[in-house]
Amino acid sequence: MSQAPDPACPLLLQGLSRPLDVDVAKWDRLLRLARRTGLHARLAETHLDGDVTLADPVRRHLLSAKRVAEFRTQMVRAELFRLAPLCRGDFPVVVLKGGAYILQERRLSRGRFVSDVDLLVPQSQLRTMEERLRQAGWQTAPLDPYDERYYRDWSHETPPMRFPGRTLEVDLHHALTPVTGRLAFNPQCLFETIRLVTGSPFHVLAPEDQVLHACLHCFQDGDLELRVREVVDIDGLVRELAPEPKFWDQLVRRAGRLGLERPLWYGLSFARLWLGCPIPEQVLAGLPAPSRGTTWIMDRLVPLAMLPPDPDYPEPAKVRWARRAMLARYHLQRMPAGMLVPHLARKVLRRTLARHVGSEAEENNGA
Amino acid sequence: MPDTSYRIVDVGAARIAVASPLIEFHHQLNLVYPHQRDGGGDVPFADIRVALTPGSKLRFWGRQVRLWSESQAPFEPYPIGSALPLFEWGSNWLLSQRLNAYLLLHAGVVARGDQAVILPAQPGSGKSTLTCALHLAGWRFFSDEFGVIDMERGLVLPMLKPAALKNASIEVIRQHTNAVLGPVFSGTRKGDVAHFVPDKESFEERRTGAHPHMVVFPRYVAGAPLRCLPVPPTEAVMRIGLNSFNYQTLGPLGFDAAVRIARQARAYDLSYGDLNDALACIETLFDQTP
Missing domain, CATH: 3.40.50 (Rossmann fold)
Known part of the structure; x- marks a missing residue:
């Protein structure tokens, strides 16, 4: 019978911080779970240079993952190199998440797969930056007017841009949260504490804002499918930043100011639960926890949605339901119901139409 | 994927585990891997694990077969009789993604x-x-x-x-x-x-x-x-x-x-x-x- 989450998940999470001494049969399963969640290159980081003896095929798979991650990292560096001339000093260009971890040479950037470059600019400069990207050759995939308006008016980013012939997408943000969402805050205050990365024209968020952004991204984004790697990001950031003086004070104060205490509570709780992240008791106790009912529900749904199920089977129904529930929660936080219902109705209708027309076309081809 | 008793195909540089309830597929596999007897050793490790599962019998345009890998079906389905080409093509693609040690x-x-x-x-x-x-x-x-x-x-x-x-x-x-x-x-x-x-x-x-x-x-x-x-x-x-x-x-x-x-x-x-x-x-x- 298929199990969700897979019983080997705790072992996978353990292996992210210290080398495991397990047999090849266990490794076979661990690698499959890690591949499914994009954590295999992280396993490589803890296992390849250590004292642990690995069977040849296991070592080869870890090496393979490490090389792909290094290649992607190199691609991000190359993209940032090409973006650098677009930073002309008239307004700050902030690199977010993966790109920022690489720029700052953070430990957690090693073995982390990056798929796009996220940039944040002041809202008043969004058009200018977009225009600069266009002038320099980046292009947007054509969108219909509805999608265009969705991005412009309701979202917190512009449609993804890409330089022809390159694989990485550049996402241009003017906020960290959808402007219509319940957690929306004025991004202006982020710019008050940004830091210039030495030797580059780019800025990054203040350390505590990086943690808050990771929490926001992890727990407020879609159906949370296999998002465990984002909890791993939160854990990595916290472990790296916690030794700084006053880190916890600043983090909690900042979360209060931006109204992000709830996402922070979730992020820290799951980082501690799953990865043993060293978080002082008074920090979690000091944050307003969700109600006992909500906690009970989230404790059941989050592992189902985020951790990988048995890879031998298609995802079981309870996993799909958990993701649907998380998606519903996300949509409700993203838009007021009065906007959400027409938006979703429209999406469902279009998808159904596309599927209908699409499948007919496919079958005609086959016939 | 109800039946997950895997069959190991050892091709030298890699080991492929495949599960399928399709008897015809196993016949096809026996024909093109005739020397593969005992699965080639007892190491319980495979570089890729795939399952080939049949789709609904009621599909109007003919029954299909899908290739699953880690709970996902990354490719379009093939007609049910073509499970072997799907296995060969799909396993080649997966190997090309995963063997970056070489x-x-x-x-x-x-x-x-x-x-x-x-x-x-x-x-x-x-x-x-x-x-x-x-x-x-x-x-x-x-x-x-x-x-x-x-x-x-x-x-x-x-x-x-x-x-x-x-x-x-x-x-x-x-x-x-x-x-x-x-x-x-x-x-x-x-x-x-x-x-x-x-x-x-x-x-x-x-x-x-x-x-x-x-x-x-x-x-x-x-x-x-x-x-x-x-x-x-x-x-x-x-x-x-x-x-x-x-x-x-x-x-x-x-x-x-x-x-x-x-x-x-x-x-x-x-x-x-x-x-x-x-x-x-x-x-x-x-x-x-x-």
Whole structure:
């Protein structure tokens, strides 16, 4: 019978911080779970240079993952190199998440797969930056007017841009949260504490804002499918930043100011639960926890949605339901119901139409 | 995927585990992997695990089969009778994604003793046909698709899967009295496909690598005369890189490996219209190459 989450998940999470001494049969399963969640290159980081003896095929798979991650990292560096001339000093260009971890040479950037470059600019400069990207050759995939308006008016980013012939997408943000969402805050205050990365024209968020952004991204984004790697990001950031003086004070104060205490509570709780992240008791106790009912529900749904199920089977129904529930929660936080219902109705209708027309076309081809 | 008793297919450079409730698929698999008996060892590890599962019986346009890997079906389904081509194609794709510990060339490979001839080429250049013909002429079969370069040991490793012959190539190879071919699958995405089965000796030596001795970039051109020109090492490096699945991903490692091959092995560009001419030419070059 298929199990969700897979019983080997705790072992996978353990292996992210210290080398495991397990047999090849266990490794076979661990690698499959890690591949499914994009954590295999992280396993490589803890296992390849250590004292642990690995069977040849296991070592080869870890090496393979490490090389792909290094290649992607190199691609991000190359993209940032090409973006650098677009930073002309008239307004700050902030690199977010993966790109920022690489720029700052953070430990957690090693073995982390990056798929796009996220940039944040002041809202008043969004058009200018977009225009600069266009002038320099980046292009947007054509969108219909509805999608265009969705991005412009309701979202917190512009449609993804890409330089022809390159694989990485550049996402241009003017906020960290959808402007219509319940957690929306004025991004202006982020710019008050940004830091210039030495030797580059780019800025990054203040350390505590990086943690808050990771929490926001992890727990407020879609159906949370296999998002465990984002909890791993939160854990990595916290472990790296916690030794700084006053880190916890600043983090909690900042979360209060931006109204992000709830996402922070979730992020820290799951980082501690799953990865043993060293978080002082008074920090979690000091944050307003969700109600006992909500906690009970989230404790059941989050592992189902985020951790990988048995890879031998298609995802079981309870996993799909958990993701649907998380998606519903996300949509409700993203838009007021009065906007959400027409938006979703429209999406469902279009998808159904596309599927209908699409499948007919496919079958005609086959016939 | 109700039945997950996996069957291990050991192809030398990799181990593939496959589960399927489709009896016909297992028959097809037995035909093209006839030497694979006990699963090739008792190591409970596979480089890829896939399941081939049938779709609904009630589908109006005919029943289909899907390939699953880690709870996902990454490819479009095939007609139910074509499970074998789906398995071969899908497992090749997964292997090309996962074996970045090696430099993976898009190449046919054969060997004599411990000296290998690598035949890197784009799809449609006749690489599979030439590889099979060389094998039928007495060369040891490594692969018609993957030149697996073990960069640490400087060896090319066998990936002993059946060769997927397409369209006209099927009859060309079938003419040979010793050729063993699986069933013909008509009208797949790549036209008609039949799988050529390498001999037992090649299979039994699938864990023994060989040194790159010669690189031949083959190109079949209908009706063209035989033309064989040496390729200078600098150009060979670039062409090896171009005919690779993961040269770019490996960065400097891939470059170093390609340079090493180009220094070690003589390279030739071979275009031909007659398969026998090409075989004779490769024989001669092999004997002449120091």
